[in-house]
Amino acid sequence: MNMIKDYEMVIGLEVHCELGTKTKIFCGCPTTFGAEPNTQCCPVCMGMPGTLPVLNKQVVEYAIKAGMATNCTIAKFSKQDRKNYFYPDLPKAYQISQYDLPLCEHGWLEIEGENGTKKIGITRIHIEEDAGKLVHNDEYGTMVDCNRCGVPLIEIVSEPDIRSAEEAVAYFKKLRAIILYTGISDCKMQEGSMRCDVNLSVRKKGTGKFGTRTEMKNLNSFTFIQKAIEYEYKRQVEELEKGGTIIQETRRYDQASGKTYSMRKKEDANDYRYFPDPDLAPIVMSDEKLKELRDSIPTLPDERKKTYVDSYGLTPYDAELITNDMATADYFEAAAEKTANPKILANLMIAEVMKLYDAENGAIAIAPEHLAQVAEMLRSGEINSSVAKKVVKALWEHDEDACEYVRANDLGQINDEELLMSYIREAIEKNPKSVEDYKKGKVAAAKAIMGQVMSKTKGRGNPILIDTLLTKALDALK
Amino acid sequence: MNITELSVRELSEKLQKKEVSSVEATKAYFEKIEKTDGEIGAYVRLTQDVALKQAEQADKAIAEGKATALTGIPYGMKDNICTKGSVTSCASKMLENFNPPYDAFVTKKMNGENAVMLGKMNMDEFAMGSTTENSAFKVTKNPVRTDRVPGGSSGGSAAAVAAKEAAFTLGSDTGGSIRQPAAFCGVVGLKPTYGTVSRNGLVAFASSLDQIGPLTRTVEDAAVVLNAIAGHDPLDSTSVDRTYDDFTVGLKDGVKGMRAALPKEYFGEGIHPDVKAAVLKAAEEFQKMGVAIDEVSIPAMEYALPAYYVISSSEASSNLARFDGVRYGYRADSYEEMDDLYKNTRSEGFGKEVKRRIMLGSFALSSGYYDAYYKKALQVRTLIIRDFNKIFENHDFIISPVAPTTAYKIGEKTADPIEMYLGDIYTVPVNIAGLPAISMPCGFDGDGMPVGLQLIGKVFSEKTLLRAGWAFEQNGR
Incomplete structure (x- = not known):
């Protein structure tokens, strides 16, 4: 109508x-x-x-x-x-x-x-x-x-x-x-x-x-x-x-x-x-x-939101999501003190933590400093985002030092160009069809090869680095 | 010794000297009631079993040296004051079988003093009326002349005191319901300052006007009973948080040097000449006792009666809405839908005057009329308070009649509610302004019916009023 x-x-x-x-x-x-x-x-x-x-x-x-x-x-x-x-x-x-x-x-x-x-x-x-x-x-x-x-x-x-x-x-x-x-x-x-x-x-x-x-x-x-x-x-x-x-x-x-x-x-x-x-x-x-009552009111979502946008660089939308619940906002602020990039932290909060968190019946099961570690590792390229997701899930079940966890489970990101190039060459060899498609201008065909490289690294490869190296390698075949 | 002839003060002394026991006093009163109340009809219900137990307890307290001023004193309670375990009906079919699971504040006070409740006093249904003819159960007769009404709404309370069927009684006063029956029966009635006595457990008629007070044979007794019931109650938000001096202290100090006011509006059209003469004579007596008297004016007085009927009926329409047949009290036998349950229950359970007030009040509050009636009435209230305050800047009390006439003949006024309402003209301004006032006899009319004198004071000036009342009472003896 x-x-x-x-x-x-x-x-x-x-x-x-x-x-x-x-x-x-x-x-x-x-x-x-x-x-x-x-x-x-x-x-x-x-x-x-x-x-x-x-x-x-x-x-x-x-x-x-x-x-x-x-x-x-x-x-x-x-x-x-x-x-x-x-x-x-x-x-x-x-x-x-x-x-x-x-x-x-x-x-x-x-x-x-x-x-x-x-x-x-x-x-x-x-x-x-x-x-x-x-x-x-x-x-x-x-x-x-x-x-x-x-x-x-x-x-x-x-x-x-x-x-x-x-x-x-x-x-x-x-x-x-x-x-x-x-x-x-x-x-x-x-x-x-x-x-x-x-x-x-x-x-x-x-x-x-x-x-x-x-x-x-x-x-x-x-x-x-x-x-x-x-x-x-x-x-x-x-x-x-x-x-x-x-x-x-x-x-x-x-x-x-x-x-x-x-x-x-x-x-x-x-x-x-x-x-x-x-x-x-x-x-x-x-x-x-009235003054006594006014003094008893905690910092409210709008004021926190403003701080998140102005000082932490969050979008108003993300800031709103986090500040909607005082527990997530308090948590975010505690974790943000321990990271140089609160934006990454916010993304982690919204994409991972807040999905696991039941506001009415539970608490956030990861210590804020541990989530900050995850954010820091993401920022420095020590882990990639799919690993970050795994780590958050694991810590939610059993909270511990995130860096320790990554080390113990060997989840660190692979940034070694030599190693990655060897995986790339192997994947190109195994996928002549995709290579042909790419040559014909189907850029998306690179995705399939990329997936294979990533699985070879067990999800730990630096996705940006792989993308750059792969594009270079494919373009060289043209 | 005739026990029932004694004042509260006299009986209390004899009890404490153990010249008489509370059980004896209680039995003496029940004998008196047995003899005369068939004719008078002051009691709507007797509570003999409870009374005798309370009397035994009182005697025990006296024996243990724990007696207070009202210990062992037989009294009557108006039937709109809740008494746990004893039906509290407000003389209405609606609450004929209502047995409250709690005591009123004043009931607790009485029990605390080990006073002895003889029974519940007849009244106009839900305290609406000026003759006690609106009781759903019986007509109370004036002990002075039984073809006359005792006044109302605390008619049973006044008649019992006059007929010596109780040493004192408690009543409630919304627009004169203690003072007017006291005047009609020739006894003392005190309406305390609004907020002095808790309304907790008083079945509300008009919450902003209702006040409980004593009906007694002497002014001194009124002071004694007021001592027992005045006081702050955190369960009544309108109860004033203050402490009260002993009302009997200074009672006999006299009135010399006081200044009284005679408002001209109280002696105008409609007053019976015998009433006017008796009250003006009382004023002269005060003058002789050394009271300076000035004529004053209460300009807002002409609006007092309509304002009173708007405010009291409005509040009543809401206060009485809870009697719907759902949880307690009367419920109609036959109804189909929910609305019928309400309509039939309320049509059958309430008497004519109560229904009239509910309709008046509902109308005054309804959308589109509120400003013209209720709001206007509140404005009048402010004016009346202002007029009174002005008088009390220079005067200790006001001298006035209680009612324009003496007691009516039974049935004389029932046909014309407006004429009945006009009889409240001198008492309602006091409730509107929340002031204290005492009503006491000051002579008789040509038919030998008592004329009531009203002394009105500023808020919390009960002691002044009692002092003036006591002086006048002595003078007349």
Whole structure:
């Protein structure tokens, strides 16, 4: 469909992130994931009559840290409001959230898009309590599990600055990275610790006005975000091209079909009757406290990225990949101190180490100084890149001094021209057909001969040197 | 010795001198209740078993020399204050069988003092009303004349004290619910400064206005009970973090040299001449005792009543939303869909006045009306606070009536909610501003019904009010 090129999508994300406090936002119940239903709740989080909320101060501090890490203005005076609606998973029939005075506003973060670095605005970050969970059971019908009631969340609302599924994913990833850096959440997407609502509309390119938007709720993986956006974008464009209109509504993304389905229309939406919660005092932050919080934030990905690009010569894209996870960034920095060419190190990290590393469940199994050794050997020509790959894999299984390993296993690069020339002559003799092809101008035919030389060296030959020598030898036959 | 005739202070002395035991006192009160409460209907539920156990415990504490001011004293608890193991119904069908698994802050305080809970007091359903006629269970009669209402919403609490069916009671005051029934029944009622007594365990009506306080026979008793219940509670974020002096210290120091204010808005249209005369006479008595009196004005007063009904109903609409039939309390027998469960449960479980307030409040908060009602009401609140503060720059307390009239006849006002609401005009500004106020008898109307005098002070000036109240009380004796 060609028409699709005339349109652009306008996306804003609302990201919910569960804070890693030990206890809930308004009572002392634990927040542990996966406990038996209704074993982590008390009269307060179950909304029993006469109970009152007492704000967990750490929730406020965590939210402020998120705001500081995303360049927000932090409110020194903020309040909490009640969002009123009836649903069986909401014991008080209102959710304590923040309406017109959120803790953090007017922030932004940077993503690496198709056209370089792009700033995405953050409208606000506010704190709120999670609702419970409905469990459907054949025998008893629908039951309520209140364990999640009162689990502290922050909602991070972006400006409608996002223009593609890729940008949306990049934003989400970046946000996740920043939050992980601040240590306020584990951001475990499978456990629902981080989930995202996508607001999407389309408009003809060049038009200033936004189209009517739809909202897709609770997407909890990068893939779902990508696919849901792609589908919904196509659906809206097709609808408009058919002469139809987009209805403001909430849509559900179905993972199985990859389609979105209408859940409820705007006119069915609740009037939440927000008003300030009279049970809770306003949140007032002192300058000292704010400074203390600011000082507790580690160097963030963007600042590290800048260093990597400016001082280490990495591309912004590679720098982004490494800084997305504080563990890889810390590791990279430790290793970079021990090598003269951090770029080679970065390539090793991205191409080899980060493929073996499982960010959620493990650590990097090679000591940074050992990886630096590999990078150094690569730089000096002591080993070639295919050997480097082997070494990294071997060290991952059993970490040891990389130079020792290369020596012990005799993996050093062969730079001996005499020796290499003997292999080349042998290969030329054995491959008259390829030689003929090369003479006829098929340059690629040299590749087959090259492969044979390389295998003769058991992968240790200096590929550049072999290429030069081989080309010279072949050209001499012309 | 007639035990039930004694004040808290007197009974406490006799208990500690072991002239009487708490078990005897408790039994005496149950006998009195047996005799008169069939007619009065102050109690919605008696807790005899618990009471006798508490009395035994109190006697033990006295024997061990561990008695405090309320040890062994039989009292009544308003039915919207949670008592672990005893039904706390708020006089509503909705919570008819609700047995809270926790004690309110004040219940813990009472238990800590080894006070003896005789039972739970009748009230207007969820504390919404001014006559106790909105109870889902029974009508409470005014002990002074049983064809009259006891006032509300703490009508049971006031009637029990007046009928000598409890040495004291606890009530709650959102817009006058302690002071007005105290006035109607001729007893003392104290509404403390907002934040003095924890609301933890008080089933919320309007969170920013609700405050628990004592109903007693004497001003001194009010000070004694307040000593037991005032204090910071970290589990109530609106509880003020401060320490309180002993409210009985300096009680009898007199009022000479104090300055009081008479706001003209409290004596305008709608006030019954007998009420006006009695309160102005009280002002004269204060003058005779050496209090300088000035006429003052509270210009924002004319907006107080509508502001109160907007704020209290808005908060109530949200506070009472949790009664949905899902987890506890009443659930409708028949429903098909989830929405029916909510609708039927709430339609059947709540009484008429409660539903009226929920609808009022939901409307005031709804999108498009919020600015015109709720927000405006909050602005009025600021103005009222400002007007009061100005008066308290130069005055120790305000002298006013508690209500424009004395107790209504039973059934007299039930047909017209607006007329009923107008009766709250003198008490609601105090809640809006979070101030303390004491209500005490200051004479009678032509029918022999008690007239209430209200003394209002600035925040945390309970000691001044009690001192003034005590002086006035002595004067009248």
